[in-house]
Amino acid sequence: MLRRLIAFLKTAWLAEQHFHTRWLIVGLFAVIFVLDFSTPPPYALGFLYTKPILLASSRLSRSATVKVTVIATGLTLLNVFIPKAEWHNFATVVNRLLMALALVVTGWLSERNLRHEEAIARHKAQLQAQEQLASTREDFVSTLTHDLKTPLLGAIETLNSLQQEKYGAVTAAQQKVFSTIARSHENSLGLIETLLDVYRNDTEGxxxxxxxxxxxxxxxxxxxxxxxxxxxxxxxxxxxxxESNARSLWVNGDALQLLRVFTNLLTNAINNCPRGGKVEIVFESDSNYQVVKILDNGRGITPDELPRLFERFYQGHSDRQFVGSGLGLYLTRQIIEAHDGTVWGKNRFSSQDTTQRSQRGASFGFRLPVHQRSSQP
Incomplete structure (x- = not known):
């Protein structure tokens, strides 16, 4: 009810404002008309009509602005014939035509300026809405992750106390169960922290x-x-x-964030290796970049998955054994790109000969700019 009352009062106020504006324009027309027609045609005062045109453009509708512009142009040209015909005077006619053209241009430019202002206002409103949405999303994710982390942390601490037999003796079978539950909770906690980091990186960098x-x-x-x-x-x-030297493998970066990259890629490789498999971290370097490759001997990656490996929440549908949350590789890409590096994933093959080679696993890697210290002995 209150909203309707406010809307009604606002509409009434706008209507009253338009009413006053219309009468003001009529008054201006009357004054300018008297001044223009009471002076000789060579002394053109039609430029004063720009005031009611601009007033109509700023306060009234577009159709009203067009009408005011047409009336002002007509009155300016009418002075060539009334009160005394001056149509045979070339200079007077040209002067009036130029003034009429100026009034038309004024009306057109004022209308165009109004459209630009409306577009800017819409753009600002969209930006504000997007900022508010981003802020709401960030608050939601932060609150959600906090509410999820608190009970998990409590459960993990309780399980640790049980494993340490603070509440009594625990059998070997119970220890195994507690370890399994604790590991599951820790995995869930890691997933929640990754989710929070991903959203924070998206919004804040x-x-x-x-x-x-x-x-x-x-x-x-x-x-x-x-x-x-x-x-x-x-x-x-x-x-x-x-062929690289272990002592020269330096980059300029955030150690904690890069550690997460190594951990994410290693976890991905281990989870997709067969039991008894091998994962190898290979370091390569040149004068400009340090390259790290993490190789596994799993089932590899299907061609359809390759372009989407580092997309957010993409889990894939290949024969690789482990299906994660779709956040680890996306977070890895965020971190590496923030370091001005590149990250990739591809299949490994047993031979360089494309006609005979067979697939033998996957290769994930990243490349980072060399730190100046790398060139030092």
Whole structure:
């Protein structure tokens, strides 16, 4: 009811404003008409009609602006014939025609300016709506993840206490069950944190604390992080430096974020390896870039999946054994691109000969600009 009353009052106020504007325009026309027709035609005062044209453009409708422009143009030309015919005076006729043209241009430009202002207003409204939507989405995700993390953290702490026998003796079978539940909760917690990071990166960009980073140290730390998963799946993880020097593998980056890249790619490779398989981290370097490749001997990637590997929430439908959340590789791409690098995924083949080669796994890798320290001995 209150909204209807406010809308009615607003409509009434606008109607009253338009009413006053119309009478003001009529008054201006009357004054200008008297001044213009009481002076000799060579002394043209028709340029004063620009005022009611601009007034109509700013306060009235487009049709009203057109009508005011037509009337002003007609009165300007009429002065050639009334009160005294001056149509045979070439200079007077040209003067009046130019003034009429100027009035038409004024009306057209004022209308065009009004359209531009309306377009700008619509664009600003859209931007504000998008900003509000992004803010609402961020608040929703933050609240949701907080509400999900709190009970998970509590459950993990409780399970740890049970495993430590703080509430009494625990059998080996119970320890195994507790370990399974705790691992499941930790995986869920990691997924929630990844989801929050992905949305935050989308809205605010990736926050980086740049410093010289040695890639080998990050790789070794990531291997230690996924050692439990690798042991469970009986996958061997190794490092290979090829012709590169381990001491020169430096980049300028955020160590924590790059560690997540290593962990994500290693987890992906281990999960898609057969039991007893191998995952290899290969380092390559040149004068401008450091290249890291993570190779597995799983089933590879189907051609349909290759272009979409790093899309958000894309899980794929290939024969690869593990189906994740579709966020790990997307987060990896966000981090690498924030470091001005590139990331890719492709299949590995046993031979360079395209007619005889057979698929033997997948290769995920990234490339980062070399840190200046890399060239130092």
């Amino acid at each position: 990736v926050r980086l604390k740049m410093a010289p980073v040695k890639l080998v140290d990050l790789a070794e730390e990531a291997i230690a992080t996924v050692s439990g998963l690798a042991s469970k799946r009986r996958v061997d993880v190794s490092l290979s430096f090829g």
